[in-house]
Amino acid sequence: MGYVTRIVIIGGGPGGYEAALVAAQLGAEVTVVDCDGLGGASVLTDCVPSKTLIATAEVMTNFDSSYEELGIRVEDSTHDPDDPARVVGVDLGKVNRRVKRLALAQSHDIAASVTRAGVRVLRGRGRVEPGQGPGGSREVVVTPTGDGSSGAGGTSAQPAAEERLTADAVLVATGGHPREIPDAQPDGERILNWKQLYDLEELPEELIVVGSGVTGAEFAGAYRALGSDVTLVSSRDRVLPGEDPDAAAVLEDVFRRRGMNVMSRSRAASAKRVGDRVEVALQDGRTITGSHCLVAVGAVPNTSGMGLEEAGVRLKESGHIWTDKVSRTSAPGIYAAGDCTGVFALASVAAMQGRIAMYHVLGETVTALNLKAVSANVFTDPEIATVGYSQADVDSGRMDAWSVKLPLLRNPRAKMQGIRDGFVKLFCRPGTGIVVGGVVVAPRASELIHPISVAVDNNLTVGQIANTFTVYPSLTGSIGEVARQLHTRKTAEDA
Incomplete structure (x- = not known):
């Protein structure tokens, strides 16, 4: 393992907590600095919640689309015989409460595993100081979040005041947050980003989804299955422009057959509240209206205000951190993993990047990241x-x-x-x-x-x-x- 023993990890998502577990198992002294709760956005507001919601939608779709063909008889007096496609309904408030309960439970499980491994968890925001100390060490300043809570995982300690940590190596795994359209600012009620969907108590009657990438397509398909009238606004020729064209064609055909309004080559310019409605203006002058609007136009890396460039870390024009195939940044002693690197926005890749970083830091045998072996999935139906x-x-x-x-x-x-x-x-x-x-x-x-x-x-x-x-x-x-x-x-x- 050599002389490197003190590891500071900024960010408690898959890249951070997986790295912490590996480093602790290899005998390092590990501190995780986290401001949201262990598991990060992947567990609390992104992957785990969205796939839990999609699981409910999937059950409804499977039943709706196949019960007649499979010979299942429905004897519910509330069923409308003129609407055979809608046999079951959904209590969205109950669904979302389950979503948040499961996400929080997963965060607690991760926190318990990390603390059992001997990792210290601090609730706060980390900033890397410029320059290196004796032996190439780095200094990380932890600032309390100021809300007095212990984080979603419930087991982190919040420093009473600013705390300075000395590290032989630092891993930055701070993830990202939803990108916003300047003239379509989320209000958490009618205009939403994907983090805010889980606060809805009632199913949107008419949902406009702006963005046809993975997030937009997943939520558009899920809410259509749950019973919302959905309009999917895509600036490209087809949904899922980054996926296999044959696969995207199948999905778009399914969407249209299930009653979704897919608007191709249509770029949203703005979204605004008009009473209890939302108006979305397109760049070609058209306007569409709905009861709610989900803005899903990508993510922005959480790399600002951390002192990274001052510490010698090279950032891409997009704000992502440049890394090599063993997760090193351009600054000695500083590594990075996960969505903040812009490599692949996948929890599995973030976790692998974090583990690779720790193996490299601690002198273990390491295999460089091989992106051609990465499997990915779009959780549509x-x-x-x-x-x-x-x-x-x-x-x-x-x-x-x-x-x-x-x-x-x-x-x-x-x-x-x-x-x-x-x-x-x-x-x-x-x-x-x-x-x-x-x-x-x-x-x-x-x-x-x-x-x-x-x-x-x-x-x-x-x-x-x-x-x-x-x-x-x-x-x-x-x-x-x-x-x-x-x-x-x-x-x-x-x-």
Whole structure:
């Protein structure tokens, strides 16, 4: 482990708390400085809450879309026979109370794990002082938040006054916050960002979602499933412009079939309250109205006011921290992990960056971050899961690969479950048949992507996947079938 023993981590999200656990296990003296509660936005206001809400929406969608085909009889006298698509309703207040309860419980669990490991947790905001001390040490100044609370996790100690910490290494893992449109400022009642949605007690009658990236698409799909009339405003040609185009096309078709108003090539200029309504003005002069508006136009890194540039940390034009593949910044002794780096806005990547940083700091064997092994998921219905090289990489010539796409409609298990939308797509190298990427569009695609991730990470071939048993009937059978088709093509090319 060498001489490095004192670690200060600023930020208690996945990048911070995972790094703290690793460093503590390796014998370091670890202090986490956190102002919101352990777990960070991922647990308290972002990933865990949104996926909990989506879980409720998913149950409703699955029942609504398949109960008749599966032969389920509904004998509820309150059911409107003229509206067969809406058999069940939702108590949004109850849903949101459950969302916040589960998020807080998860934060408590993380805090308990961290403190059991011997990590000191301070509630406050951290600032890195310029320059280095003897032996290259760094100094972090912790300022109390001033609210007197102990944080959402409930186990942190708030310093009574400003406290100075000396560290042999500092990890910055401060995450990000919702980006705002200057003329569409959230008020927490009718104009909302994604952090404020969980305070709603009643389901929005007409929800306008500004932004068709991952966050916008997930919430638009969820609230449509819960019963809101949803208008999705997309500045691009299609929803999810950063995802596989075939996958995005399937999702947009599903959205439209379920009654969502998808407005492509429409950029929002402003949003304002007009009584109990919201007016959203588009840049082309059109105006749309709804009862509520969700602004989901990306995130801004939490890097300002921390003394980073004065300490020698290079920031990108976007405000994100530049890091190398072992999480080092441009300043000696300072590392960074998570959304504040702009690498991938995924909790799994943040956690890996944090762990890599600690392994590197403490002299352990370390493997550089490999983004091509990262699996990601969009929690819409159907879900979209990806790993490795993409269709865009193939189309642009960055990767020479073959691909085969197999619709789930041909899968026997999908037929049994009433699944009509989705597909499995694999990419492999022409000469070797090594799997270099994949896309799954399906219910629980987040689970189905794992065997493809294993293949990508371990350089497995389509032949190896094709010759591996799959359960019959199962959705994973489609992964085996796609691999067989690619293997047959390779065999024919080699002959």
